[in-house]
Amino acid sequence: MVGIVGYGVYVPRYRIKTSDIAELWGEDGTKIGPGLGVFEKSVPGPDEDVATISVEAARNAIKMAKINPLDIGAVYVGSESHPYAVKPTGTIVAEAVGCSYNMTCADFEFACKAGTAAMQSAMGLVASNMIKIGLAIGSDTAQGRPGDALEYSAAAGGAAYLIGMKNPLATIEETVSFTTDTPDFWRREGEDFPSHGARFTGEPAYFRHVGEGAKLLFKKTKTTVDDYDYFVFHMPNGKFPIAMGKQIGVPKEKLEDSLVVRQIGNTYSGSAMIGLARVLDIAKPGSKIFVVAYGSGAGSDAFSITVEDAIEKTRGAVPTVDDYIERKTYVDYATYAKYRRKIKALG
Amino acid sequence: MAEQGVASVWRRIKAIYTIQGNMCETCGTYYFPPRPVCPECRRKGKLELYTFKGLGTIYSFTVVRQAPEDFKRQMPYVIAQIELDEGTRLTAQIVNVDIKDVKIGMRVRSCFRKIKEFGPGGIIAYGYKFEPTMKVTGHEEKPIPKGKSQ
Numbered sequence: 001m002v003g004i005v006g007y008g009v010y011v012p013r014y015r016i017k018t019s020d021i022a023e024l025w026g027e028d029g030t031k032i033g034p035g036l037g038v039f040e041k042s043v044p045g046p047d048e049d050v051a052t053i054s055v056e057a058a059r060n061a062i063k064m065a066k067i068n069p070l071d072i073g074a075v076y077v078g079s080e081s082h083p084y085a086v087k088p089t090g091t092i093v094a095e096a097v098g099c100s101y102n103m104t105c106a107d108f109e110f111a112c113k114a115g116t117a118a119m120q121s122a123m124g125l126v127a128s129n130m131i132k133i134g135l136a137i138g139s140d141t142a143q144g145r146p147g148d149a150l151e152y153s154a155a156a157g158g159a160a161y162l163i164g165m166k167n168p169l170a171t172i173e174e175t176v177s178f179t180t181d182t183p184d185f186w187r188r189e190g191e192d193f194p195s196h197g198a199r200f201t202g203e204p205a206y207f208r209h210v211g212e213g214a215k216l217l218f219k220k221t222k223t224t225v226d227d228y229d230y231f232v233f234h235m236p237n238g239k240f241p242i243a244m245g246k247q248i249g250v251p252k253e254k255l256e257d258s259l260v261v262r263q264i265g266n267t268y269s270g271s272a273m274i275g276l277a278r279v280l281d282i283a284k285p286g287s288k289i290f291v292v293a294y295g296s297g298a299g300s301d302a303f304s305i306t307v308e309d310a311i312e313k314t315r316g317a318v319p320t321v322d323d324y325i326e327r328k329t330y331v332d333y334a335t336y337a338k339y340r341r342k343i344k345a346l347g
Numbered sequence: 348m349a350e351q352g353v354a355s356v357w358r359r360i361k362a363i364y365t366i367q368g369n370m371c372e373t374c375g376t377y378y379f380p381p382r383p384v385c386p387e388c389r390r391k392g393k394l395e396l397y398t399f400k401g402l403g404t405i406y407s408f409t410v411v412r413q414a415p416e417d418f419k420r421q422m423p424y425v426i427a428q429i430e431l432d433e434g435t436r437l438t439a440q441i442v443n444v445d446i447k448d449v450k451i452g453m454r455v456r457s458c459f460r461k462i463k464e465f466g467p468g469g470i471i472a473y474g475y476k477f478e479p480t481m482k483v484t485g486h487e488e489k490p491i492p493k494g495k496s497q
Contacts, residue, residue, distance in 0.1 A: 013443050045442060046420040047461040051473060055459040083471055092473060096364040096459055098398070319483045327481055329445070338420060 003168025008060025011157040011324035014043040037238015041155040041265025057160035060318040069098040073131025078114025113295030115269040122163040133164040140268035145193035155265030159273035169311040178212040185296035213300030229287040232275040234294035235261035278321040352465040363474035370397040377433040401457030403431040443478035
């Protein structure tokens with residue numbers, strides 16, 4: 001069966017506390033963190049972007065899987081902050097990890113679920129025997145307009161998954177998607193920052209799509225909440241996934257391990273994929289994982305995953321999600337503004 | 348001048364993305380950047396492409412406090428001579444480190460970073476920089492935090 005043969009993540013080293021952002025804009029810093037469920041967020045260095053984050057994550061995945069990169073038949077990178085508008089990030093990743101030139105490559109875009117859409121495409125190519133292994137990456141250096149609510153959560157990070165048939169460390173039994181035309185969050189061509197529909201991003205957008213995606217997957221796999229040990233939902237903030245869990249009756253402890261958003265913020269295309277990686281870092285063979293990624297615009301991709309015995313042999317091969325979370329240096333708002341090119345006079 | 352840098356960057360992509368040099372099979376010497384001829388063995392030399400493992404130690408370093416325009420956002424930063432485990436040395440920027448922690452003999456590993464942008468509309472050159480080796484944990488060795496389910 002199609003499964004994950006290796007995975008790797010990357011989170012930049014710099015962090016800014018949400019309380020520091022709040023105080024700059026005259027808000028109460030003590031209330032923002034607990035209110036949003038985001039206490040600090042990752043900030044990319046001045047020489048980091050989606051290409052560099054993707055390469056680091058992909059190198060970790062390849063090292064974990066112990067595969068020959070020449071066996072990778074497809075490289076797909078999902079992001080909404082690709083460094084080039086025209087020139088695929090995937091080409092840079094493929095060259096940097098040592099892929100063959102005889103492979104297919106493309107960049108994906110579907111807000112925060114572009115990476116899971118890439119996973120589904122790789123699954124299709126592997127299941128139809130068109131390729132041996134597919135590399136699917138979700139990675140972002142998310143932008144938030146200074147002073148906007150998004151600025152508290154828009155973070156940077158990425159995860160890479162190698163999808164294959166041979167000796168998977170976790171099998172993907174089923175995947176379903178739910179897609180509609182819902183304008184909850186967007187960025188027009190040439191604009192530096194995205195816009196959003198404020199409260200509209202909740203009920204008709206995130207909750208409807210994640211909820212429907214989850215329902216579809218339960219129905220298709222004939223399973224219930226009780227059949228799963230871990231749940232991973234897209235994490236635009238710390239509140240939404242918990243509220244989503246409550247709506248469909250997920251006990252809090254089954255969701256807790258995936259909530260990386262509290263320490264690193266919303267890594268957009270990397271969000272659910274890093275949450276899944278954190279669960280894979282600790283899950284025992286036989287555990288079942290229920291994942292629903294969400295992308296504004298809007299849609300959800302849901303996956304039913306079972307952890308296999310092979311996962312035990314991969315432990316310690318590459319840095320875990322927690323290793324990256326713990327490796328951090330705090331920066332102040334001025335340094336954050338300099339690194340994120342919010343100071344326009346600097347070019 | 349959006350096309351600035353295109354050919355010179357493209358020509359070196361393999362070498363600077365993956366630290367690919369070469370190794371003389373006759374005398375066992377490693378070279379980076381790749382050499383067309385082994386200066387030790389001359390015509391008896393047999394050079395084969397070799398991708399370096401990307402691990403090494405800092406041989407010497409300096410802190411840059413007066414940088415070219417393109418690098419002002421990163422000031423102050425560290426440029427070091429790194430002795431790779433295979434024996435050859437190269438010059439690279441050290442990132443993900445506090446300047447006061449950089450020391451001669453420090454273990455470093457290569458990482459993939461943006462080197463230079465040829466203006467806002469030009470190409471972006473990527474390549475190797477180095478960072479201190481980081482802690483890698485097998486999760487079993489770590490105590491499970493209280494209240495977390497396994």
